[in-house]
């Protein structure tokens with residue numbers, strides 16, 4: 001079963017997506033998500049100019065050999081562009097192998113370890129009442145776990161809040177921070193850690209008082225705090241029993257999490273911007289986190305993220321795969337197949353894609369009673385309508401960035 005065609009399809013229905021489509025000599029096709037939000041065209045070139053010529057003529061069955069060949073023959077190791085490109089190839093080959101076997105990918109990975117995948121959604125609101133509306137709306141949509149992000153007094157715009165606050169309005173104006181904002185330059189936003197640290201505990205106090213102790217609540221600090229500030233936040237949120245506190249501090253310096261861990265028992269989730277097991281090695285080995293946040297799309301594909309999660313399982317660390325709208329339906333399907341099969345599944349982030357995206361990508365996953373299931377179609381269960389995709393050309397788009405009051409650039 002030889003790869004004899006490889007296409008890199010860029011489409012921008014509700015936001016930019018990059019998809020690799022491989023076709024074999026016996027007509028089987030496989031899809032891989034290669035979307036890197038705000039830097040999409042770098043992966044397009046990496047695939048088109050450097051990887052596709054190496055794939056044509058290769059045996060599509062040899063997934064591990066292809067992965068090792070692409071990882072080692074590049075010479076230059078790791079990084080988001082390289083690992084997103086390798087992820088797309090790996091995922092597309094698993095899709096093909098599933099179709100060749102007549103089985104959904106999760107069956108090839110060892111079969112189902114659970115009936116469905118607990119998912120969480122993104123409630124947000126500039127004010128407490130808008131936040132409460134958003135939480136109720138997510139509960140009505142069936143979410144059993146909810147991420148809470150709010151405005152911060154004195155800050156003009158902030159991560160995780162829809163540009164148009166009320167949830168009803170969001171039905172039309174979707175929470176749009178994930179799909180990088182379209183435009184020639186990144187939007188500058190403002191930030192103040194001290195105001196944020198004072199404000200967040202009061203938000204969770206209000207949410208717990210309104211919604212009770214049971215509802216699993218998550219929060220994303222989005223890389224903005226120093227380790228001691230992260231420790232302070234984790235400790236101040238302990239009375240509210242969070243499911244997890246995410247990206248509390250930039251984790252390139254993995255040992256920074258030692259300080260946070262010394263001060264708080266709030267569970268920690270890290271890794272959505274990581275791209276290989278080496279980014280995790282210390283924080284897994286020292287049990288400095290509780291959830292691995294990587295998406296299949298950014299971490300070398302199904303093959304590599306499975307290795308990361310199998311390593312994490314030895315330290316009782318679970319998956320918490322990244323699932324914003326800039327993970328395409330192909331990437332989400334790969335996450336669901338992997339999540340269904342592993343023992344140490346934790347939770348799946350699930351932001352619903354837009355209607356135009358669902359027109360471009362035909363999906364077969366189900367969302368029932370707050371749990372996702374990839375479905376039982378052979379392969380990943382996603383097909384891409386190339387004609388529909390052709391209707392939405394790429395649009396330059398960037399993620400925002402932060403500056404502090406004195407103009408210093410800060411993590412967004």
Ligand SMILES: O=NC(=O)[C@@H](O)[C@H](O)[C@H](O)CO
Pocket residue numbers: 037177178220222272324325326399
């Ligand atoms: O937990 N989810 C997140 O942090 C996302 O909102 C990321 O900022 C975007 O997906 C980046 O493209």
Ligand SMILES: [Co+2]
Pocket residue numbers: 220222246247272
């Ligand atoms: Co995050």
